[in-house]
Amino acid sequence: MTGIRYVTPLREGGSVPGLVExxxxxxxVVKFTGAAQGRxxxxxxVIAGELARRLGLRVPDLVRFEFDPVIALGEPDQEVQDLLKASGxxxxxxxxxxxxxGFDPLAFEVDSAEAGRVVWFDALIGNVDRSWRNPNMLIWHKDLWLIDHGASLIWHHNWKTAGPAADKPYDAADHALARFSPDPTAAAAELAPQVxxxxxxxxxxxxxxxxxxDEPxxxxxxxxxxxxxKVLLNRAASVHARISLAGKQKEKQAPPKWLRTWVEGKNAT
Incomplete structure (x- = not known):
């Protein structure tokens, strides 16, 4: 895939991805090698997204994307220009x-089984970026879609920690789906054998x-x-036993009527 027109930067995330035709x-939505988080x-x-897809979770299609910074010369923001120049x-x-x-846990309902599968998957990949403050999930055609896994697999920033990472616990108390009674153990019985x-x-x-x-x-x-x-295979076998959902879960409450009406109207379109 080759970019032909840079449309606009998306500033919701720290990596400043861009919308590109x-x-x-x-x-x-293109994520660039020149961003602070790097390659x-x-x-x-790629690893987290394609693993999620093969486990039956919804993730937008991922593609290799060739980008020529010349097509973004009209972007006025110097910070964005520097990012694009570094990402050819x-x-x-x-x-x-x-x-x-954007998914809001107070506005949308999620089936308990699906919530369990997502929580288990996030524990598997060590995803620290799916809290109720920043869900990194979308609702599209009434379905839940997972996005933005760049902060997962944290051990690859220091491979000396990779061995212990397989046994590391996962705190899901602030997870965006914690309020929907997820059962990671049931999810593990379904998904772990597939890994x-x-x-x-x-x-x-x-x-x-x-x-x-050039990985040291x-x-x-x-x-x-x-x-x-090796890390993912070892982690899949028993991570469900180290997922913590207790302590910080927000009490489940119904969203206000005006919000339910607005959401239902958007979903109907």
Whole structure:
């Protein structure tokens, strides 16, 4: 996929992704290698996003996205210009979901089983960025979609912590879906057997070599891929037993009538 028109920056996230039109005439949210989080955030997006998809969770389609900074010369913000100049070449695009609404746990209901699957998945990848303050979920055509996994797989910022990471507990008390009575143990019974070595190998193969080059302590990209697979495979087996949902959950309450009416109207369109 190649970008042909830079539309606008999206300032909701710290990485300042941009809305870009591609040569297939589709529109994509593009995350750039020149952002402060660098290429590791894109690696996390690919591994976590494609794993979620294979486990039956909804994630916008991910594409390799070639970007020429020349097409963004009209962007007036100097900070954004600097980001784009540093991001020539291969970046990551995510299918833009037009008309999607940001998830609000007080405005939308989520089935307990689905909530359990999302909480278990976030525990598996160590996602620290799905709190009720910043859900990183969308409602599109009445379905729940997961976005923005760049802050997951935190251990890859310091591979010396990768071994202990497999046994690290996961505090889900502030999770955006904690109020919907998720059952991570039931989710684990369904999903953990699906997280196999062959599945993880298929997923890590989708990460471009150039995003895995020059990783200290590794002989090459394939060795880095095996390291991701090892942590996730070990973590999948028992992470459900280390998920904490107690202590901080917000008491479930119905949203105000005006908000329910507005949401129902938007969902009907």
């Amino acid at each position: 591609a040569d297939d005439l589709g529109t994509y 590791k955030a894109l690696v996390a997006e 070449g291969l970046n990551l695009g995510m299918d833009f979901l037009p008309g999607a609404l 196999t070595e062959s599945l993880l190998r298929e997923i890590t193969a989708l990460v471009p070599d150039e995003w895995l080059l 302590g590794f002989a090459g990209p394939d060795e880095v891929r095996r390291a991701y697979e």
